[in-house]
Amino acid sequence: MGSVTRYLASAAAGAALIVMGVSAGHAADEAENIIKYRQNVMKSIGGHIANIAAVAKGQVTYIENMSAHARALADMTKLLPPLFPEGTDTGKTNALPAIWTDRAKFDAAMKANQAAAAEMVDAAATNDLATIQAALGKLGKSCGGCHKPFRKKKE
Amino acid sequence: MVAAIAAAADDRVARGAYLLRGGGCVACHTDFAREGEFLAGGGPIKTPFGTFYAPNITPDPDHGVGAWRETDFVTAMTRGVAPDGGHYYPVFPYAAYTKIGRVDLADLWAYLKTVPPVARPRRQHDLRFPFSMRLANLGWKWLYFKAGPFRPDPGRAPEWNRGAYLVEALGHCGECHTPRTRLGGLDRALTLAGTRDGPEESVVPNITPDAETGLGDWSETDIAWLLKTGFMPDGDDVQEGMGDVVEHGTSHLADADLRAIAVYLKSLPPIYNRVRKERDQDGGADEDW
Numbered sequence: 001m002g003s004v005t006r007y008l009a010s011a012a013a014g015a016a017l018i019v020m021g022v023s024a025g026h027a028a029d030e031a032e033n034i035i036k037y038r039q040n041v042m043k044s045i046g047g048h049i050a051n052i053a054a055v056a057k058g059q060v061t062y063i064e065n066m067s068a069h070a071r072a073l074a075d076m077t078k079l080l081p082p083l084f085p086e087g088t089d090t091g092k093t094n095a096l097p098a099i100w101t102d103r104a105k106f107d108a109a110m111k112a113n114q115a116a117a118a119e120m121v122d123a124a125a126t127n128d129l130a131t132i133q134a135a136l137g138k139l140g141k142s143c144g145g146c147h148k149p150f151r152k153k154k155e
Numbered sequence: 156m157v158a159a160i161a162a163a164a165d166d167r168v169a170r171g172a173y174l175l176r177g178g179g180c181v182a183c184h185t186d187f188a189r190e191g192e193f194l195a196g197g198g199p200i201k202t203p204f205g206t207f208y209a210p211n212i213t214p215d216p217d218h219g220v221g222a223w224r225e226t227d228f229v230t231a232m233t234r235g236v237a238p239d240g241g242h243y244y245p246v247f248p249y250a251a252y253t254k255i256g257r258v259d260l261a262d263l264w265a266y267l268k269t270v271p272p273v274a275r276p277r278r279q280h281d282l283r284f285p286f287s288m289r290l291a292n293l294g295w296k297w298l299y300f301k302a303g304p305f306r307p308d309p310g311r312a313p314e315w316n317r318g319a320y321l322v323e324a325l326g327h328c329g330e331c332h333t334p335r336t337r338l339g340g341l342d343r344a345l346t347l348a349g350t351r352d353g354p355e356e357s358v359v360p361n362i363t364p365d366a367e368t369g370l371g372d373w374s375e376t377d378i379a380w381l382l383k384t385g386f387m388p389d390g391d392d393v394q395e396g397m398g399d400v401v402e403h404g405t406s407h408l409a410d411a412d413l414r415a416i417a418v419y420l421k422s423l424p425p426i427y428n429r430v431r432k433e434r435d436q437d438g439g440a441d442e443d444w
Contacts, residue, residue, distance in 0.1 A: 050390030057376050133384070140385040141402065143392040154394055155358055155432045 027087065035093045038083035041076050048073040049139070052124070056133045063127055070124035074117035081110050094152040102149075109145035116142035164265070171266025174259050176407035177325045178252070182399040183209040195219070195273035200246065201355050204339055205282030207246045215272040228264045229257070234302055235292070242292035244280065245299070245339060251327030254305035259325070286339070299340035314411075318419025321412060322347075326405075331359050331396065347420070348428035357395045358430055365425035378417035379410065 048069040054060045084106070089097050099106045116139045123135030175181065185191055186198040197209035214221040220228065227238045235242055235249035243249060255263075285291050305324045307316040322328045333341045334350035348369070349361035361369040370378065377388045382405035385393045393401060405413065 046390030048390070049386060050388060053380060053384070053386055053388075053390065057380050059374075059376060136386070137384050137406065140392050144385070144398050144402075147392060147394065148398060151394075153357055 066124035254324035318415035
């Protein structure tokens with residue numbers, strides 16, 4: 001092999017490595033951005049639940065807002081399934097790898113959560129505190145359907 | 156007359172069923188993760204001392220408590236001694252249950268006898284030496300166990316005393332929320348102040364009213380609400396073992412009892428004891444979502 005050929009070959013290899021490095025960097029960035037996005041969706045769900053709870057607990061009296069909160073959180077639960085693509089299990093996330101090894105169970109738990117959120121919408125429309133409290137209890141259990149098996153423990 | 160007696164007996168069974176929820180018995184003695192039958196023996200409880208399996212407490216004569224008399228039950232609950240004379244591991248929270256009143260114990264027993272019997276053999280504990288020696292429990296008792304009923308504080312309101320009874324006796328909250336010494340006794344100086352060495356390698360939060368590291372910014376309503384629904388004030392659901400405690404225990408309790416628990420907890424001396432990691436400021440995973 002001539003020195004020129006050798007030079008070209010190593011340059012090509014170097015370029016390939018750089019391209020690979022850049023795309024790996026892109027993938028990591030992308031995963032990080034998805035993780036941030038889904039955490040914000042989770043937080044917004046938590047915010048609506050906290051506000052429904054504040055009414056149910058009697059801390060505030062905005063019962064007329066229940067339906068808006070319930071609809072918003074029900075919409076958010078529908079956004080969740082595609083926010084857990086493969087490769088988003090590393091970095092600053094509490095998602096456990098079991099999500100991707102037991103995806104069927106994870107998807108079923110998400111469906112159950114969406115159903116509980118839909119019941120919350122119906123309950124909110126009644127303006128009846130006891131009905132809202134009961135629906136919230138069921139919704140909480142459905143959150144646990146994913147959080148228990150698929151979320152890292154708190155440290 | 157007979158009807159009245161029957162009604163009274165029903166009443167005792169119903170009270171016993173309620174107390175069983177308040178005592179947190181269901182979550183440990185039922186293996187929900189493997190769809191086990193009600194009270195027929197629990198799933199693994201991993202601790203720094205080894206892995207425990209709560210036994211079958213259905214009235215099956217061979218594998219459960221079917222052959223027990225009421226005095227056997229009372230002795231087990233209040234003295235930590237089995238019908239064969241052996242000493243129980245303190246993972247069975249008799250150090251708290253010893254404070255349960257005699258009427259409540261009788262009602263609990265009346266209810267347990269009505270549970271469908273299940274012939275499921277008990278699973279042996281899997282423990283580290285020296286905890287694997289059952290006789291070691293005698294030493295543990297000598298060091299840490301004080302038998303005797305709950306004594307209400309006459310200087311406090313009935314609601315506070317009810318809360319104290321539910322937290323210290325029936326609910327045995329300190330069994331997880333109080334850190335332990337290396338020999339497995341409760342570290343009384345840090346009562347209810349949380350630990351990083353909880354069951355299942357969990358971090359168990361500080362539930363004293365310390366503003367920085369405990370429940371200082373939780374209202375009584377927030378505490379009662381968590382116990383009823385499993386939701387924390389920020390809208391997140393409670394985690395791990397406490398999720399089971401809420402689902403199978405406290406969510407079944409009356410609002411007045413949940414409030415009494417909250418009143419008692421908020422009255423405790425605040426203890427500064429940080430067990431949770433400090434949260435990231437940039438909205439990372441440490442923010443719990």
